Amino acid sequence: MKKDKIDEFDVKPEEMMEAGLQFGHQTSKTHPKMKPFLFGVRNSIHIFDVEKTAEKLRGALEFIQKLILDNKTLLFVGTKIQAKNLAKETATELSFPYVIERWLGGTITNFGIIKNRIDYFKDLESKKNTGELDKYTKKERLEFGKELERLRIKFEGIKEMSQIPDAVFVLDIKKDALAIEEAKKKGLKTIGICDTSTDPTLVDYPILANDDAISSLKYILEKVKGVIKAAQLKAGEKKQEQEKEKKEEGKKE
Structure with a gap:
């Protein structure tokens, strides 16, 4: 079963390393709850265990897939400079809402x-x-x-x-902590990119990766986009099939 998921989402540790997902922050900034997911240290920088990052990314993608198949919505939040355009482009292409400027208190609550x-x-x-x-x-x-x-x-x-979204995807859980707080208050599921300096337990589906490098953000968002597009297509086909069945039943009556 696990292998099927790997093939389905095409998450490859070697590609993640090429995109620089494994590079964290300085060891002095590492959050204690992040230690189980680390591989080692290089030049005073903590390095993620990419196998564990891959596992968490698959879990997040699986949740997102189910969300879209259930015709639910996802709000993208990325207010730091290097995340803004990527968040906007991804959300716009998928016809989902996004926040790339300062989070307005009460947006969810x-x-x-x-x-x-x-x-x-x-x-x-x-x-x-x-x-x-x-x-x-x-x-x-x-x-x-x-x-x-x-x-x-x-x-x-x-x-x-x-209306409020069904889940929130945050590109930097420290920068946009308020978005996560509001989502939690309303019982919404949260997905977030978590660098070594953050607490991964703050979100329901943490993606353990470098949250500063554009190459890292691009890799993750491309995976998310691919899963959402495939799920949207499948959900659309299912809806058409249901409508067809209703018409057939109507003719019989």
Whole structure:
């Protein structure tokens, strides 16, 4: 069974090493709960045991696969500089929400208030696009433009999110600790990339890897993207089959 999962997700330790997933932080910064997952030390840097990293990555991918097959949503969170574009590109390609600027308190725990602001943003954006703001003075239009830009920075990634997500994927659990805290309060499952300086028990599905190197982040997100796309396709086919069966039953009646 384990071998099937390895083949299914195509997680190869040698490829992970090429992408630099194994390089952690300085030994002085290592979190005590991370020690069981370490291989050794190189130039005062802790090195992950890539076999254990591979095992944790497979576990995270298996959870994500089931999530998508159940037609549930995943929120991507990556607010540090090197993670922003990768998080946005991945989420956008998969039609999932994302947060790449500062996490707004209440995004999950007080979504009603956040949703009101999103609705205001979408309404203002629509009015600008349809020319409804043209009746205002130049000064007023400039103010609307500034307001729109502020709202876009805050809400662009979640403007199509009609309810809280079913799970949260965090690219740096230390940088975006608040997102994890809010997810936990609402009972949402969390997946997170955990470097050697972090506590892997803070998330339900820790991915033990370098959370700074772009090559490491890219490798992980490519795996996540591949699993989600395959699951979305399978879920879509299943839905079509169910609709076909309903039509057939209707004809019989």
